[in-house]
Structure formats: structure tokens, C-alpha cells
Amino acid sequence: PEKGLKDYYKDYFPIGAAVAPRNLTGPEADLIRQQFNSITAENAMKMGPIHPEEGRYNWTDADAIVQFATQNGIRMRGHTLCWHNQTPRWFFTDAAGNPVTKEVLLARLKSHIETVVGRYKGKVYAWDVVNEAIPDGGTDFYRKSKFYEIIGEEYIERAFEYAHAADPNAQLFYNDYNTESPGKRERIYGLVKRLKEKGVPIHGVGLQGHWSLQEPTAAGLEESITRFASLGLKVQITELDVSVYPKEHERRARRETDKSEFTPEMNEKQAAHYKMLFSVLRKHKKDITGVTFWNVSDKSSWLDNFPVQNRKDYPLLFDVNLAPKKAFHEVVNF
Numbered sequence: 001p002e003k004g005l006k007d008y009y010k011d012y013f014p015i016g017a018a019v020a021p022r023n024l025t026g027p028e029a030d031l032i033r034q035q036f037n038s039i040t041a042e043n044a045m046k047m048g049p050i051h052p053e054e055g056r057y058n059w060t061d062a063d064a065i066v067q068f069a070t071q072n073g074i075r076m077r078g079h080t081l082c083w084h085n086q087t088p089r090w091f092f093t094d095a096a097g098n099p100v101t102k103e104v105l106l107a108r109l110k111s112h113i114e115t116v117v118g119r120y121k122g123k124v125y126a127w128d129v130v131n132e133a134i135p136d137g138g139t140d141f142y143r144k145s146k147f148y149e150i151i152g153e154e155y156i157e158r159a160f161e162y163a164h165a166a167d168p169n170a171q172l173f174y175n176d177y178n179t180e181s182p183g184k185r186e187r188i189y190g191l192v193k194r195l196k197e198k199g200v201p202i203h204g205v206g207l208q209g210h211w212s213l214q215e216p217t218a219a220g221l222e223e224s225i226t227r228f229a230s231l232g233l234k235v236q237i238t239e240l241d242v243s244v245y246p247k248e249h250e251r252r253a254r255r256e257t258d259k260s261e262f263t264p265e266m267n268e269k270q271a272a273h274y275k276m277l278f279s280v281l282r283k284h285k286k287d288i289t290g291v292t293f294w295n296v297s298d299k300s301s302w303l304d305n306f307p308v309q310n311r312k313d314y315p316l317l318f319d320v321n322l323a324p325k326k327a328f329h330e331v332v333n334f
């Protein structure tokens, strides 16, 4: 068969994609098998979808994705065990709807992590244990999530300890976005350094990588990789995509209206940006232990509904017909 991304990068790092059960049949499944040697469940392993009610788990989608990975010799990355988003309300409230105590929430978090990590022990090689616990700006060090408000900062180290106890061989990651913005990077650095010094079982940092044509710079990305690697932590790019639209603040500043078509100019700029990103990642291959795209192709991306509803985006290496784009060729021709 034709060489895929995973073959071109076999001496560098595994290359993956975030998937949903709808991607695991037909031409998309063929593309995944051809191009990727790692997959992540886009939504199926999150608290809400997998644990919708107390004592009731919904394994259908997660099992289907793990089975696809196992049957095709593809690594499985777990996402995510503790996040302020997509966590069902019951998790934080008692039967009367009042907030639960610290002890009750810790017990629920422990039971959830033991059950989910335990089920996929030996099948999921790495977990995003805690996701997005650091805010973008402002003076607060921690995001004021319900986990933080009810338990305090301790919830983070507990989550890692519960995950490690459930599968001592799994690599455990702290995962976040905007990791190239200096202020946020330093706060994350402070957090993971403290966790490591306390002996908390953390093994890596996930740089989500929801980028645009304007960011990050090569220097900014290198700084993030070397900063976290300097702590002896693995670094992965966990949710890579390059939107063809400027970030909201840039768009507003430029008062541009979006035309929702993939122009030749976007194609050129995006290809050049992906070329730069992967040259930086190859340069740091000793620290980078995995690169995962968020979704498989432009056929469907979460960016089609974020931050603007129903605005088609073209953020990946394969187009809406699953054909490799100019960016793909720039990434594999090195």
C-alpha cells in the first residue's frame, strides 16, 4: 500500500488522529489504517459520554474505538479522565441537587478513574489524566472549575495517583491548549514541576496545538517543547489542527467576514505553516513521543462549529474528499 504519515515518521514519533465511531468504517477507516499508528477518542471516553449517570457506564463507543485500535495494531491514547467540560452534573451534586462534599467528590473521581482506566488496562498506553486546569489569563493560577471549588488544587495530584494505581504502566499526561502563550506556559511549567517534585506519577505534558496560520512561531513552539522536556517529562502534540481562520481577536481586529471557502492563498499559507511545525517537531524528536491530529480530515472537524457555528474550516492534512492536501506533501517531503 501507499506510504502513510506513520511510515514517513517511523524514525521520529507515532502519528495519530482523534476519532469517533463514525470514522471507523469505509474510506475513512482505510485512511486511518494507511496514515496513522495512534488514535484518540474525540469524545467517547470523556466523563459525560462514558459515565452519564451514577453507577451507569456507557462503554459502546469507547469499546468500538479500542477494538478498532487493537484489531489494526494501532496505539490507543486515552482522553480524558478529569475535565471541567463534558462532566455530567450528577458528578458534583447529591440527590437534592446540592454540591457534594470534598470527600464524596474525591470518592467519585477515584471510582470513575479506577473503573475507566481499569477497563482499558494494557490497551490504552497513555492517558490525559487532567485537562485544561490552568486558565488563559487573569490572576488565578487554577481554573475555577467545580473540581477546584469543591476539592481544591489537590484534585489534580489525586487524579494522577488514582490513574497510576489503576494502571501502573500507563503514561500519564497533563494536557492543555495555548501552551505557547508565555504566561500560561509558565503557570503550567510551575504546576507540573511541583507535581514532579512531590513525587506525583506524571510522565508527560500534552500540547493540544489548536493553532492557526499566524501561530505558533517556530521559536514559541521550541520554547514550549524544551521547557517541559527540561523537567524530564515526555512532550506530545495531542490535538493538532491549523485553522484557516485567524483567532477571534485577530479576526475582530481585522473586521474580516469569513467566506468559508478554502482559497489557494489559505492552501499555500497552511502548507508552509505545517512544514515549519513538523520541521520543529523532527528537530526535537528526542523529546516528542507522539503527534495526534484532532479529527481525521476536513470532511468533519470540530472547527466547523467553533468558534463560529456552521463555518466550514479546513484545518487538517486531508481534504473533504480524504485526498492529501499540499500541507500533507510538505509534511512528508523532508
Ligand SMILES: OC[C@H]1CNC[C@@H](O)[C@@H]1O[C@@H]1O[C@H](CO)[C@@H](O[C@@H]2O[C@H](CO)[C@@H](O[C@@H]3O[C@H](CO)[C@@H](O)[C@H](O)[C@H]3O)[C@H](O)[C@H]2O)[C@H](O)[C@H]1O
Binding pocket: 042, 043, 085, 086, 131, 177, 208, 239, 302
Ligand atoms: O474543543 C476542542 C477540544 C479542546 N481540547 C479538549 C478536547 O476534548 C476538545 O474536543 C472537543 O470537545 C467538544 C466539547 O467540548 C466536543 O463537542 C461536543 O461533541 C459532542 C459529540 O459530538 C456533542 O454532543 C452531541 O450533541 C448533539 C447535539 O448537541 C446531541 O444530539 C448528541 O447526542 C451529543 O452526543 C456536544 O454537543 C459537543 O459540545 C468536540 O466534538 C471535541 O472535538
